[in-house]
Amino acid sequence: MVSRPTACLALADGTLFYGHGFGATGQTVAELCFNTAMTGYQEIMTDPSYAGQIVTFTFPHIGNVGVNPDDDETADPVAAGMVVKWDPTEPSNWRAAEPLTDWLARRGRIAIGGVDTRRLTRAIRQQGAPHVALAHDPEGQFDIEALVRAARGFAGLEGMDLAKDVTCAQSYRWDEMRWAWPEGYKRLADPAHKVVAIDYGAKRNILRCLASAGCDVTVLPASATAEEVLAYEPDGVFLSNGPGDPAATGTYAVPTIRGILEKTDLPVFGICLGHQMLGLALGAKTVKMNHGHHGANHPVKDLETGKVEITSMNHGFAVDAQSLPEGVVETHRSLFDGSNCGIRMADRPVYSVQYHPEASPGPQDSFYLFERFADAMTKRKDVA
Numbered sequence: 094m095v096s097r098p099t100a101c102l103a104l105a106d107g108t109l110f111y112g113h114g115f116g117a118t119g120q121t122v123a124e125l126c127f128n129t130a131m132t133g134y135q136e137i138m139t140d141p142s143y144a145g146q147i148v149t150f151t152f153p154h155i156g157n158v159g160v161n162p163d164d165d166e167t168a169d170p171v172a173a174g175m176v177v178k179w180d181p182t183e184p185s186n187w188r189a190a191e192p193l194t195d196w197l198a199r200r201g202r203i204a205i206g207g208v209d210t211r212r213l214t215r216a217i218r219q220q221g222a223p224h225v226a227l228a229h230d231p232e233g234q235f236d237i238e239a240l241v242r243a244a245r246g247f248a249g250l251e252g253m254d255l256a257k258d259v260t261c262a263q264s265y266r267w268d269e270m271r272w273a274w275p276e277g278y279k280r281l282a283d284p285a286h287k288v289v290a291i292d293y294g295a296k297r298n299i300l301r302c303l304a305s306a307g308c309d310v311t312v313l314p315a316s317a318t319a320e321e322v323l324a325y326e327p328d329g330v331f332l333s334n335g336p337g338d339p340a341a342t343g344t345y346a347v348p349t350i351r352g353i354l355e356k357t358d359l360p361v362f363g364i365c366l367g368h369q370m371l372g373l374a375l376g377a378k379t380v381k382m383n384h385g386h387h388g389a390n391h392p393v394k395d396l397e398t399g400k401v402e403i404t405s406m407n408h409g410f411a412v413d414a415q416s417l418p419e420g421v422v423e424t425h426r427s428l429f430d431g432s433n434c435g436i437r438m439a440d441r442p443v444y445s446v447q448y449h450p451e452a453s454p455g456p457q458d459s460f461y462l463f464e465r466f467a468d469a470m471t472k473r474k475d476v477a
């Protein structure tokens with residue numbers, strides 16, 4: 094139990110969790126979710142898809158391997174804060190460059206330790222991702238009423254376009270491949286395919302996976318138009334993951350994707366928010382889930398082969414499989430709750446998945462999806 098609380102997590106229904114604050118001091122409001130992954134807290138905290146969310150880690154030992162310069166999925170932590178069971182211990186790992194606590198403080202992120210994360214996780218499941226306020230004060234002074242009011246005042250992720258906040262400001266090239274110990278990340282020597290990746294909040298390991306599958310990647314901001322994408326004369330188009338409500342981002346992303354689909358026969362591959370963008374562009378609908386899927390052990394069935402993949406997931410919205418129009422096939426389904434996890438156009442190499450084949454963290458069962466994208470680009474060139 095906590096001896097002297099220096100942090101307080103207030104749920105909008107008035108439930109309070111006290112604990113030890115670490116990282117930055119101050120107060121933040123967000124939606125609260127839980128992630129069940131046993132590794133990869135640094136990748137999770139720096140996944141841009143967590144913008145607007147505080148992450149409860151159900152795995153109790155968080156922080157024990159510190160943080161290092163290689164595992165950031167983007168330049169800064171993007172999750173709004175973190176909730177853990179045990180206060181982080183001194184890091185013990187050959188890759189550790191800094192303790193998690195210092196890293197969070199330097200980057201302005203608030204965390205709370207000493208929380209009964211099992212009880213909190215049950216509350217999240219029962220209430221559906223609650224709105225919360227998290228405060229850290231070394232003096233332990235909390236205005237509880239104001240905190241609960243702040244939690245209630247959070248507008249929620251529905252209707253929020255957050256991709257515009259986390260996308261790149263300018264286009265850039267990416268040629269770094271996956272980690273090859275002991276040399277570190279390798280550079281792509283001889284790329285076979287030119288790919289434009291639209292960045293709604295892309296994780297770096299997705300770009301590394303594309304490069305490792307033989308793609309010379311140019312990353313464009315989320316607002317790119319079909320004309321801007323096609324000006325690069327790509328062999329294929331990739332749609333990235335990202336935060337917020339897909340319907341809100343779709344207002345400008347969908348016309349771009351439709352333009353690409355109407356003007357070309359290019360292979361298109363999307364992941365997570367990119368999957369939702371493709372779904373919307375093809376005429377499907379997206380829905381908000383109760384508490385979403387966030388973890389590294391989610392079983393997904395490939396409906397075409399019958400094979401089950403263990404996948405990494407992080408999403409609070411989903412494509413409604415009932416809304417898929419004719420000509421669009423459901424390819425993957427969650428074995429936890431039956432929700433849609435993949436689609437493709439029946440007659441074109443245009444496909445997407447709700448989960449994360451780049452892992453980071455998580456199993457790498459689904460890397461074949463990057464190779465499938467590369468194969469589709471090779472095939473198209475062979476026909477031409």
Ligand SMILES: NC(=O)CC[C@H](N)C(=O)O
Pocket residue numbers: 142333334335336337338339364365366367407408409410411
């Ligand atoms: N990882 C992602 O791309 C998340 C997509 C979307 N923001 C969701 O929560 O469903």
